Amino acid sequence: MHEMSLAEGILRILEDTARQEAARRITRVTLEIGALANVEIEALRFCFDAAIRDTVAAAAQLDIRVLPGHGWCMPCGRTVPLAALADPCPQCGSFQVQAVGGMEMRIKEIEIE
Numbered sequence: 001m002h003e004m005s006l007a008e009g010i011l012r013i014l015e016d017t018a019r020q021e022a023a024r025r026i027t028r029v030t031l032e033i034g035a036l037a038n039v040e041i042e043a044l045r046f047c048f049d050a051a052i053r054d055t056v057a058a059a060a061q062l063d064i065r066v067l068p069g070h071g072w073c074m075p076c077g078r079t080v081p082l083a084a085l086a087d088p089c090p091q092c093g094s095f096q097v098q099a100v101g102g103m104e105m106r107i108k109e110i111e112i113e
């Protein structure tokens, strides 16, 4: 389950931020995760809750925004919305769709006290 290493990576960034800003605690984290990033949101929440125990981020609220996925459909010759990596083109049903957006994952905001 790679969500645990994701959660630990996020926690490391939070701890670094808290140290740099001399913060007492992290109150909120906002993540942006692409719909095609291959991240299980519920699993990530679960792992995050486990990872932050007894850390400076123990009381942090986790906000997750899912960014829509996009693919380039060869037969249509244009960009189409894509809910999952293996999905066909919603316009023509072709599977010749190359994902072009929605694979990213980043920390958008960190709130500290």
Ligand SMILES: [Zn+2]
Pocket: 073, 074, 075, 076, 077, 080, 089, 090, 091, 092, 093, 094
């Ligand atoms: Zn198409």
